Amino acid sequence: MTAGTLFDHPGLLAEAIAQASDDCIFAKDLEGRYRFANRATLAIFGFTAEQVIGRTDFEILGDGAAARRLRENDRQMLAVGQAVEREESLPAPDGSLRCYHTRKMPLRGASGDVVGLLGIARDITERKAAEAQREADRLKLAMGIQAAGLVMADIDYRTNLNHISGELARLLELGDGPLTVPRQAIFDRIHPEDRDRYLDAIRRTLDPAGNGHLAIDVRAQLPSGIVRWLHIRLQIVFEDVDGRPQPVRGICAARDVTIERIAEGRLRAAQRLTQSVIEGAGALVFAKDLQGRYILSNQAWRRLHGLRPEQVQGITDDELFGVGAAGELRANDRRVLETGEPITVEERAVVQGELTVFRSSKFPLYDEAGQVYAVCGVSTDITDVVEADRRKDEFIATLAHELRNPLAPIRTGLEILRRVGELPPTAARTRDMMERQLTHMVRLVDDLLDVSRVSRGKLGLRVEDLTLAQVLDHALESCQPAIAAAGHVLAIELPKEPVRLRGDLTRLAQVFSNLVNNAVKYTPPGGRIDLRATREAGEVVVEVCDNGSGIAPDLLPHVFDLFAQGRGTSQVGPPGLGIGLWLVRKLVELHQGSIAASSAGPGQGSTFRVRLPMAN
Known part of the structure; x- marks a missing residue:
C-alpha cells in the first residue's frame, strides 16, 4: 500500500x-x-x-x-x-x-x-520517584535548617531586594512572616561598631575573582534595644552579563549565636584567669603526657630549671634530673595513671647542682572521652623544711640525752637522803616533792627520746606473740598509783576468750598507759574511767573512756599533733609537753593499727578508740 x-x-x-x-x-x-x-x-x-x-x-x-x-x-x-x-x-x-x-x-x-x-x-x-526524592530532600533540608536554628534569606542583586524567611524577619524585628525588603533594611540592623567590618567582607565576597563565599559573626542591634550575635553564611551566584561575571543572587543562612558567644567569652575569661593563676603561682605547676614528656609548665617551674618556654615542650625527667631520680618520679606518675587517683608524695632530685626535696601533689588529666591523657603536678620546694625537721630531731635527741645526764646524780642524792634517817618535816616534804618532780622529769625526757627515735625512723619493735590481757596488765601497773591518788573508778571489760596479738609488749603497754594517764589527768577527782575491748572483723577495738573535761570541737582534729595542748580544760597533775598522744598514734601505726578520738564537747568526757589487728 x-x-x-x-x-x-x-x-x-x-x-x-x-x-x-x-x-x-x-x-x-x-x-x-x-x-x-x-x-x-x-x-x-x-x-x-x-x-x-x-x-x-x-x-x-x-x-x-x-x-x-x-x-x-x-x-x-x-x-x-x-x-x-x-x-x-x-x-x-x-x-x-x-x-x-x-x-x-x-x-x-x-x-x-x-x-x-x-x-x-x-x-x-521515574518522575514520581524523582518528585518523592525532591520532596524528601526538601524536608531534610527544612529539618536541618530548623534543627540548626538557621534563618534564611534570598538576595536579588539585580533589584537589591532581600526575600527573607519569617524566622529571620522575627529575629531582626522586621515583621512576623516572610518579607521582601531592601538590602538597606538588613544593613540598618547591623551594630554600628560592626558595620565597616561587615561592608568590607561583603565587598570582598561580591568580587568575581573570589569564591563568592562569606562566613562572619556580627552583632545585630534591634529596635527593642536587644543586641544579638549572628553567624552569617552567604554564597553568591555569578552570571555573565555583557561578557563579565556579575553577582545576581545570594543565598544567605544566619544563626543566632548570642548564647554561644557569651559562653565562649566567659570560657575565655576563665581560661585567662586559670592561666594567669597557674603562671603566677609560686608553686611549681607542670603536666606530662603518657610518654613522660612535659606539655605544661609555669614560670616558677621554668625559672627553677633555667628553661625558656620553647625549651620545655617534649623534655623528659631523664634530661632534667638523670636516670636515677627520673625513675622515682616516673614511678609516682605511673601510680596516678594506673589508679586514676591523686597522690601526695615527697620527691628528691638534684636541681642546679643541689639536692632538692619537693612535696608534690599529682593527679590525672582526662580527655573528653574520659581517658587519662596526662599527669598534672603541683610541687613545693620543702628542702628547708626537711632540713629544719632534721635539725629539730637532732636537737630533741641531744636535749633528751643531755637532760638525762644530771637526772642520775639527782636521783642518787634523793635516795641517799631517804636512807639517812628521819628528816625534819619540812625537809621530808621537800624531798618527797623533789622525787615526784624527778619522776615527772624522767617521763618527759623518755618521751622526748621516743619522739626523736620515731621521727628518725630508729624506733625498733621487738615483736612477739602476746595477749591483750598481758598488754593491759603491764600498762595499768604503772597507772594504778595515779588512779588511786585521784580517787577514780577504773572499770575494765574484756572479751572472755583471749585476744591474741603480734607486737612489742613494752610499746603497746606504753600506748594504753599513756591513754589511761591522759584520762586521769583530765578527769576531776572521783571520776570514772572505762577500759573496754571488743572484736570486730579481724581487729580488736580498745576504748578508753572518761567523764572528764572533754575536748573542745576546734581542738579535736589536732589532739594527735606534736606539742598539741588542750586549752580551757580542767587538768589534774603536772602539765606535759603535748607529745604523749602523738607518740601513741605513731606506736599504734607501727603496729598496723589506727586510733581516733571523740568527745561531745567541754565537760562531756572523751573516748579514745584504738584498733589493732589480731593475730591469726
Missing part, C-alpha cells in the same frame, strides 16, 4: 500512530475486554496481542486487587460519560510496581451510544 493510500484510510493511520507511540494506548468494551492494545500496552503485561485481546484485566493481571481498581476506575469514567485523568498503579512482569498517568474517555458508536472506552497511559514511575 502506498503512502497516499494510507492517508485515504484514517483507521489504518490511527492504528499506525498508536503502535508507534511510547504511551500505552488501548480500548476496552463495556465488559472490560480489551479490543485494542498497542505495543507499549502489551509490554506492560508482558504478553502478546493474542494473549490480551478479548480478555479482561482479571484474566490478564495476576493481582486481583489491581484488576478491581482498574475496573472501578473504568466504571466511574463510563458513569460520568466524559474524559477522566488519574494516576494508576500496575504490577510489572518483573514484580515491581509501576505508576501511570492515565486519561480515559468513552468510545461511542455510530448511533452515539457508548460502546466502550479509549485509554492513553504514560509511565511516570
Whole structure:
C-alpha cells in the first residue's frame, strides 16, 4: 500500500500512530475486554496481542486487587460519560510496581451510544520517584535548617531586594512572616561598631575573582534595644552579563549565636584567669603526657630549671634530673595513671647542682572521652623544711640525752637522803616533792627520746606473740598509783576468750598507759574511767573512756599533733609537753593499727578508740 493510500484510510493511520507511540494506548468494551492494545500496552503485561485481546484485566493481571481498581476506575469514567485523568498503579512482569498517568474517555458508536472506552497511559514511575526524592530532600533540608536554628534569606542583586524567611524577619524585628525588603533594611540592623567590618567582607565576597563565599559573626542591634550575635553564611551566584561575571543572587543562612558567644567569652575569661593563676603561682605547676614528656609548665617551674618556654615542650625527667631520680618520679606518675587517683608524695632530685626535696601533689588529666591523657603536678620546694625537721630531731635527741645526764646524780642524792634517817618535816616534804618532780622529769625526757627515735625512723619493735590481757596488765601497773591518788573508778571489760596479738609488749603497754594517764589527768577527782575491748572483723577495738573535761570541737582534729595542748580544760597533775598522744598514734601505726578520738564537747568526757589487728 502506498503512502497516499494510507492517508485515504484514517483507521489504518490511527492504528499506525498508536503502535508507534511510547504511551500505552488501548480500548476496552463495556465488559472490560480489551479490543485494542498497542505495543507499549502489551509490554506492560508482558504478553502478546493474542494473549490480551478479548480478555479482561482479571484474566490478564495476576493481582486481583489491581484488576478491581482498574475496573472501578473504568466504571466511574463510563458513569460520568466524559474524559477522566488519574494516576494508576500496575504490577510489572518483573514484580515491581509501576505508576501511570492515565486519561480515559468513552468510545461511542455510530448511533452515539457508548460502546466502550479509549485509554492513553504514560509511565511516570521515574518522575514520581524523582518528585518523592525532591520532596524528601526538601524536608531534610527544612529539618536541618530548623534543627540548626538557621534563618534564611534570598538576595536579588539585580533589584537589591532581600526575600527573607519569617524566622529571620522575627529575629531582626522586621515583621512576623516572610518579607521582601531592601538590602538597606538588613544593613540598618547591623551594630554600628560592626558595620565597616561587615561592608568590607561583603565587598570582598561580591568580587568575581573570589569564591563568592562569606562566613562572619556580627552583632545585630534591634529596635527593642536587644543586641544579638549572628553567624552569617552567604554564597553568591555569578552570571555573565555583557561578557563579565556579575553577582545576581545570594543565598544567605544566619544563626543566632548570642548564647554561644557569651559562653565562649566567659570560657575565655576563665581560661585567662586559670592561666594567669597557674603562671603566677609560686608553686611549681607542670603536666606530662603518657610518654613522660612535659606539655605544661609555669614560670616558677621554668625559672627553677633555667628553661625558656620553647625549651620545655617534649623534655623528659631523664634530661632534667638523670636516670636515677627520673625513675622515682616516673614511678609516682605511673601510680596516678594506673589508679586514676591523686597522690601526695615527697620527691628528691638534684636541681642546679643541689639536692632538692619537693612535696608534690599529682593527679590525672582526662580527655573528653574520659581517658587519662596526662599527669598534672603541683610541687613545693620543702628542702628547708626537711632540713629544719632534721635539725629539730637532732636537737630533741641531744636535749633528751643531755637532760638525762644530771637526772642520775639527782636521783642518787634523793635516795641517799631517804636512807639517812628521819628528816625534819619540812625537809621530808621537800624531798618527797623533789622525787615526784624527778619522776615527772624522767617521763618527759623518755618521751622526748621516743619522739626523736620515731621521727628518725630508729624506733625498733621487738615483736612477739602476746595477749591483750598481758598488754593491759603491764600498762595499768604503772597507772594504778595515779588512779588511786585521784580517787577514780577504773572499770575494765574484756572479751572472755583471749585476744591474741603480734607486737612489742613494752610499746603497746606504753600506748594504753599513756591513754589511761591522759584520762586521769583530765578527769576531776572521783571520776570514772572505762577500759573496754571488743572484736570486730579481724581487729580488736580498745576504748578508753572518761567523764572528764572533754575536748573542745576546734581542738579535736589536732589532739594527735606534736606539742598539741588542750586549752580551757580542767587538768589534774603536772602539765606535759603535748607529745604523749602523738607518740601513741605513731606506736599504734607501727603496729598496723589506727586510733581516733571523740568527745561531745567541754565537760562531756572523751573516748579514745584504738584498733589493732589480731593475730591469726
